[in-house]
Amino acid sequence: MAVAFWILAAVSVAAGIAVFVVDSMARATFALLASLLAVGLAFLLIDLQYLGVLIILMMVMEMLIMAVFMIMYMMNPAGLMPMTMVHNNRVAALVAGAVFALLAVGIFLTPWPRRRGEPPADPAHALGLSIMGPKMLVMMVIGVAILATMISTVVLATHRGRYDRYGDDLTRRPPDDPGPGHAHSPQPPVEHHHACGAPNPGEERT
Numbered sequence: 001m002a003v004a005f006w007i008l009a010a011v012s013v014a015a016g017i018a019v020f021v022v023d024s025m026a027r028a029t030f031a032l033l034a035s036l037l038a039v040g041l042a043f044l045l046i047d048l049q050y051l052g053v054l055i056i057l058m059m060v061m062e063m064l065i066m067a068v069f070m071i072m073y074m075m076n077p078a079g080l081m082p083m084t085m086v087h088n089n090r091v092a093a094l095v096a097g098a099v100f101a102l103l104a105v106g107i108f109l110t111p112w113p114r115r116r117g118e119p120p121a122d123p124a125h126a127l128g129l130s131i132m133g134p135k136m137l138v139m140m141v142i143g144v145a146i147l148a149t150m151i152s153t154v155v156l157a158t159h160r161g162r163y164d165r166y167g168d169d170l171t172r173r174p175p176d177d178p179g180p181g182h183a184h185s186p187q188p189p190v191e192h193h194h195a196c197g198a199p200n201p202g203e204e205r206t
Contacts, residue, residue, distance in 0.1 A: 005045050012038035023082040025070055033063040050124035 015035035019028045036059040043052030120126040132139055165175035 001045055005042055008038045008042040008045070011035075012042070023084075024080050025074065025083070026067060026080050029063050029066050029070070033059060036063075047119075048123065050127060 012035045015031050015038065018031040019035070022028050022031060037056060040052045040055035040059065043049075043055060128136070166172050167176070
């Protein structure tokens with residue numbers, strides 16, 4: 001187990017260095033994913049299953065979403081074109097070296113407490129109680145409220161729904177699409193009137 005831990009630690013550091021060595025955003029993204037996966041596996045080796053699985057799941061989804069957005073929005077194809085991944089190299093190297101030295105000194109000078117007692121039977125439950133404590137119900141309510149806010153924002157930001165093109169009574173034929181599309185040629189809107197005699201919205205525009 002100790003050998004596997006040090007192998008994963010080396011892979012994590014090497015992949016982290018590769019993030020700043022490769023010449024494209026896509027390669028840097030997958031190098032970062034490899035580094036974080038090695039960290040998650042190292043957590044599993046030291047019996048922190050909850051944190052290990054959490055790191056793996058979160059980082060896989062996060063890096064994949066980042067890759068998808070790079071494919072959609074980056075000017076070069078999928079972020080694979082060569083590009084400079086670092087800027088102001090001298091200052092960046094000085095800051096990184098100073099932070100590394102500070103952290104290394106802190107590791108050796110910090111009076112780490114000795115372990116007392118036995119590990120809990122359910123580490124995930126104990127970790128949840130330590131992080132949330134009595135605020136678990138509040139956090140659950142806030143989570144549902146945030147989800148409702150996201151859904152409401154999307155609904156309010158959409159000016160037309162799925163069936164708006166068929167009219168209020170869903171009888172408009174052909175549907176009032178925003179554009180004619182490529183498969184069919186433009187057709188004049190068919191006149192429909194509501195029961196109350198009000199003109200069709202398509203007629204008002206014409």
